Amino acid sequence: MLVWEDPVSVLLNFGKNLRKLCTTRPTITHVCRDLDINRVQFNRYMSGHSFPKPNVLDSICRYFDVDARIYV
Secondary structure (H helix, E strand, O other): OOOOOOHHHHHHHHHHHHHHHHOOOOOHHHHHHHHOOOHHHHHHHHHOOOOOOHHHHHHHHHHHOOOHHHHO
16 A cells, blocks of 8 residues: 655655765765756755655766665
8 A cells, every 4th residue: 555645744754865966976966966956946856845856856866876766
């Protein structure tokens, strides 16, 4: 049976996991430059205020070599 997460939990979990992934790189600014994502928008992802569009999520996942389920 498929269980859907609360949307707020998904945002917060994604942000938490994204922040952890960023610790594997020199700086968050470095990550933003590599991904060509505005730093302010990236901060919104990490804080749980926003979720990336599918193409941006794909770029993030490829960059960190992780599955798109990093939001759970």
